[in-house]
Structure formats: structure tokens, C-alpha cells
Amino acid sequence: MVHKNDISKQLEDLTALYEITKQLASSKELSECLESTMFILSEIKGMENGTVSIVNPLTGNLEIEVAHGISAAGKKRGKYRIGEGITGRVVATGEPIIVPHIAEEPLFLNRTGARENVKKQKRSFLCVPIKDGQNIIGALSVDIIYKNGITEQANTDLQFLTVLSSIIAQTVVRVQKVNRETEELYSENLKLKRELSEKNKINDIIGNSSKMQEVYEMIHRVVDSNATVLLRGESGTGKTLVAKALHYNGKRKSAPFIVVNCSALPETLLESELFGHEKGSFTGANELKIGRFEQAEGGTLFLDEIGEISHSVQVKLLNVVQERKFQRLGSTNLIECDVRLVAATNRDLEKAVAEKNFREDLYYRLNVFPVYMPPLRERRTDILLLAEFFLEKYSKENNKKIIRISTTAIDMLIQYHWPGNVRELQNCIERAVLICDGDTIKSIHLPPTLQTAGNSSREKPLSLSVAVENFEKELIVEGLKRNNGNQTKTAKDLDTSLRIINYKIHQYNIDPKKFKI
Known part of the structure; x- marks a missing residue:
């Protein structure tokens, strides 16, 4: 029973x-x-x-x-x-x-x-x-x-x-x-990313994000072509670097690379600067001047801020783009030119065309191969990479031994919306290096605009789970830094098991090798 x-x-x-x-x-x-x-x-x-x-x-x-x-x-x-x-x-x-x-x-x-x-x-x-x-x-x-x-x-x-x-x-x-299996996939993913990064790597351009991989792919497709390239994007996104990459990685690299900032010169001077002038062609023209198109013969002419040029210059530029011929001011002789043209603008050219501020025919001549440069807020995974690059650069320039950026400072850099893009980040790190007296860039070394980044860049507070994940990740990263990337020592330091540390490292895509000194 x-x-x-x-x-x-x-x-x-x-x-x-x-x-x-x-x-x-x-x-x-x-x-x-x-x-x-x-x-x-x-x-x-x-x-x-x-x-x-x-x-x-x-x-x-x-x-x-x-x-x-x-x-x-x-x-x-x-x-x-x-x-x-x-x-x-x-x-x-x-x-x-x-x-x-x-x-x-x-x-x-x-x-x-x-x-x-x-x-x-x-x-x-x-x-x-x-x-x-x-x-x-x-x-x-x-x-x-x-x-x-x-x-x-x-x-x-x-x-x-x-x-x-x-x-x-x-x-x-x-x-x-x-x-x-996750570790194998993670390792394979890193391997593929490294291979892709090496394949697409462009000198002097920093970034491994998917957005930048697309830029690299576009550069490789057009680098050896004679097609006109139009670089679009906000100020400070690196359009000049891409223009240089197109020249120095292409077949014209041994020829001149000439830059003209179209917004920096008034209309009369810009025309003379681009096409040159004959002696006596206007008051003050005391000698023959060779223009930038002639200086760039066989190479690349980079016209920055192309959206700022006047209508009269637009007309003459259109003739050069179409016919590959131009005249110096005060001359009737046509000069043939073999120049790769790269233009850049942060303006909405479509809107300018609609408002009759930019010639439609010139727009289509320039817009043969557009390349969009993403703002820094759309490639946040590159922020730390760029920050570390600038840190090393300015530390050497100023004879300082600053070896890392603190976790709190990194969080502020990542959260900030960067209206000035890479140029603003560059200035931010240079300033931090100048006022830092230790071996670590801390949050106090960052500009006041970044001190409120956490409040201004987020519409609503983090959820509990995300806040816990961020805190957990910060603890692990700081532990790896203290222990030179040693996961076993980090596990002991954080009073947890090696198995959990390994799991969390893979979960948060942390690379322990980055913390080895």
C-alpha cells in the first residue's frame, strides 16, 4: 500500500x-x-x-x-x-x-x-x-x-x-x-572581416564599419577609371581623404594632385585660379598665370565645395567637363587637358538644381559616379578606432605617453552625436591629449559638449537590461585592461568563473587581444 x-x-x-x-x-x-x-x-x-x-x-x-x-x-x-x-x-x-x-x-x-x-x-x-x-x-x-x-x-x-x-x-x-560553435563562428567572422578589411584597405582612411566597407568598395570600383566622381556628405566626413585615395591608389598617382576649395575664393579669382589668365587680360594681370587645370595635367583635380560656385563659372566648368578643353582668361586659344575630375559637396545639389541655383546639365555631368560619405553617427563602431588613431598621433606629436582611453570616456565618445563628424573627433582628441597629464584619457579631459552627451543624444533612458549589459561590459573591459587581456586572471579578479567570462566576452564582442600590452 x-x-x-x-x-x-x-x-x-x-x-x-x-x-x-x-x-x-x-x-x-x-x-x-x-x-x-x-x-x-x-x-x-x-x-x-x-x-x-x-x-x-x-x-x-x-x-x-x-x-x-x-x-x-x-x-x-x-x-x-x-x-x-x-x-x-x-x-x-x-x-x-x-x-x-x-x-x-x-x-x-x-x-x-x-x-x-x-x-x-x-x-x-x-x-x-x-x-x-x-x-x-x-x-x-x-x-x-x-x-x-x-x-x-x-x-x-x-x-x-x-x-x-x-x-x-x-x-x-x-x-x-x-x-x-559560437566561438568558431565568431573567430571565422573576425577572420573574414580582417580579410575584407585588408582587401579593401585604403591608405590614411580609418574605419571598418559596414558603411565604410561600402565606401571602400566604391573606391576600388572607380579608382582606375577616368570617370568624374562626386563625393557627397556632411562637412568633416573625410571627402578630401577619399579624393586623395582615388588619386594615389590609381593609375594617375605619379601625376599631380591639385586641390581647389571653391568656397574660399570670390568668383573672379576662382575663374582665374581654375583656368589661368594671359598677361594684361585684366587690371593687375601683370604676368601669365597657369591655372589649376593645366597644373593637374595627367593627374587629378579635386574641386571641393563645388556647390558654392557661381553661374558664370558653372558654364565654363561645364565646357571643360564636356569637351576637355578650356581657354585662359584673355585668350582665344583652346587648351586640351587630360585631367581626372573629382568634386565634393555637403550641399543638397538636387534642391539647388530645383531652385535654379545650380545648373542641371552640370549636375548630371558631375554626378557620373557619386560616393556617399556617411556621418560619424552612422558608423559608431569606427569611433573608438578613430579615437585611438588620433590618440597615438597627437601623443607622439606632443611627446606624451598616453596609452589608453578610459571606459567612461569611451562611453561618452560613443554616445555623442558628432555634428562635426571626424574633424570634430580629431579636434576633441587633440585637446584631450594636450590637457592630459597622466597615461589615460578620462572623461574630464573631453570638451564640455561631450559631458552632457548621455542626456542630449538619447530620447528616453536605457532599459534595465541594457543598462545592466553596459555595466557588465564595462566591468569586463576594465578587468581585461587591468590583467593585460588575460581572461583567467580577469575571471578571478571579477570573482566569477572562466566559463562565464568567456561567454560574456563573445556575447559582447570584446577582443581580449586589444588589451595585451
Whole structure:
């Protein structure tokens, strides 16, 4: 005859297993699902100090992966050699162990310090191995108080824990496999990105973001062509660098590269500057002047701020673009020219055409191969890369040994909206280098406009989960910096396991190699 109490215990076990299986099956993070498991054991089964210890593949020792009811300091102390103490013996033999009374067991080491006052309690300790086939990968242990002393119930609980350990083993193997596959995919992704970056790399242009990869691809497509290129984008996005890249990476690199800022000169001077003039062609023309089109013969002429030129200059420029011929001011002779034309503007030329401020025919002649330069706020992954480049540059120029940028300063740089784009970032880092007296750029060294970046660039506050992720990432990055990128030391420093650190590093796309000195 089955006793009602036995039925109640069986229902309790089934409920616990059901809830635990749900947690283990749904979670992708080992520590998270194991912590839930230990909590359920405590709430439903009344088992205390639940601990899962896993064999560290690097050291070969047992280390606590999760611990319910044990302090962080205690968890950190909970390390055992295989065969050492009760837990070490369970892993060494592969057999479960029941300790009827912890206080009377000399092999019980209490390394975690969680059972200091157990002499008066009838506290028992149950420990079972966690097996992957024949391979023992760890141990599951709990404390439990049997009011009537050790009875048949202890064996039933041991059987329950054995079943649970097999489920945990499957979860550990599954998560480890997923982590390995994720790591392989992550490594392969980094490899492909490096290959793509090397393939598309353009001298003097910094950036690995997807937006910049598109720019590199466009440059490579047109670099050896004679087609006119129109660079579009806000001021400070690097249009001049792209114009230089088009010239110095192309077939005209041995010929001149001539730059004309169309907005810096008045109409009369700009015309003379572009096409030259004959002696005596106007008051003050005391000698022959060779224009920029002639100076750029065989090479590239870069017309910056093309949207600012007057209608009369637009007409003459159109003739040059169409016919590849021009006349000096005061001359009737046509001069042929072989020049690659690159133009740039931050104006909305389509709007200017619609408003009759820019000739439509010239617009279509210039807009043969447009290249859009993204603003810095659209390529935030490049901000730190650019900042570090400028940091190194200005540190050398000013004979300073500034080696890094603090996490808080990095956050401010990333959050700021950068209306002045790369040029503003460059000035910002140069200023920071000049006023920094230590080896680290801190938030106080950044301009006042960045000090309120967190408030001005975000419409609503961060959610709790995102704020926690940001804080967690900052802790890990700072830990890696303190330990020169060593993940094992970082895990110890942050009072967590190497497995969790490895998982978080991949989750947040952190590259530990960047922090090696």
C-alpha cells in the first residue's frame, strides 16, 4: 500500500524536475539555468547550499560554477583537486556520497565557509557526480536537514539528484557545444572581416564599419577609371581623404594632385585660379598665370565645395567637363587637358538644381559616379578606432605617453552625436591629449559638449537590461585592461568563473587581444 506521504514526495519530485527541465532547456547561458535549478531545489525540495562544480579544462581542478546560499567569497574559495574532500572524491570515483552529519565528517572540508555553525544541526550532505557518458565533468551537491535523522528518504533524494545530474550533464554538454560553435563562428567572422578589411584597405582612411566597407568598395570600383566622381556628405566626413585615395591608389598617382576649395575664393579669382589668365587680360594681370587645370595635367583635380560656385563659372566648368578643353582668361586659344575630375559637396545639389541655383546639365555631368560619405553617427563602431588613431598621433606629436582611453570616456565618445563628424573627433582628441597629464584619457579631459552627451543624444533612458549589459561590459573591459587581456586572471579578479567570462566576452564582442600590452 502506497503511503500518502510517499505520493506527496513523488509529486514534489516530479514538480521540481518539470520546473528544472524547463529552465535547463530554455536557457543558452549555463550559469543562468544552473542558478535557477539551485533556486528550485531550495524552494520546492528544501535543499540548501546547492552547488554545481565543474572540472576546469585548463587547471584540471574542480571549480564552483554556481552556488545557491553561498557567498561570492565562499564560492571563490570552493576549489578542489580531484580526490580532495567529499566533492573531489565523488568526481574521482564517480560514485555518489551521503554524509549523515556534516559536523562529524572529517573529510568534509567546508572550504566555502557556509557551514560554520552546523554542530547542533542534523545537517546532511548529498553529492552526486555529473557524467557525460563515462566522462565525469563535475558534481552536484546539496545540504538537507532530516528532522528524524537519515532514513530511506535520503536514498530517495540521492536517486532524485542522480537523475537531475544526468539532465544537468546534457545541458552542460549542449551549452558547451553551442559556445564552441559560437566561438568558431565568431573567430571565422573576425577572420573574414580582417580579410575584407585588408582587401579593401585604403591608405590614411580609418574605419571598418559596414558603411565604410561600402565606401571602400566604391573606391576600388572607380579608382582606375577616368570617370568624374562626386563625393557627397556632411562637412568633416573625410571627402578630401577619399579624393586623395582615388588619386594615389590609381593609375594617375605619379601625376599631380591639385586641390581647389571653391568656397574660399570670390568668383573672379576662382575663374582665374581654375583656368589661368594671359598677361594684361585684366587690371593687375601683370604676368601669365597657369591655372589649376593645366597644373593637374595627367593627374587629378579635386574641386571641393563645388556647390558654392557661381553661374558664370558653372558654364565654363561645364565646357571643360564636356569637351576637355578650356581657354585662359584673355585668350582665344583652346587648351586640351587630360585631367581626372573629382568634386565634393555637403550641399543638397538636387534642391539647388530645383531652385535654379545650380545648373542641371552640370549636375548630371558631375554626378557620373557619386560616393556617399556617411556621418560619424552612422558608423559608431569606427569611433573608438578613430579615437585611438588620433590618440597615438597627437601623443607622439606632443611627446606624451598616453596609452589608453578610459571606459567612461569611451562611453561618452560613443554616445555623442558628432555634428562635426571626424574633424570634430580629431579636434576633441587633440585637446584631450594636450590637457592630459597622466597615461589615460578620462572623461574630464573631453570638451564640455561631450559631458552632457548621455542626456542630449538619447530620447528616453536605457532599459534595465541594457543598462545592466553596459555595466557588465564595462566591468569586463576594465578587468581585461587591468590583467593585460588575460581572461583567467580577469575571471578571478571579477570573482566569477572562466566559463562565464568567456561567454560574456563573445556575447559582447570584446577582443581580449586589444588589451595585451
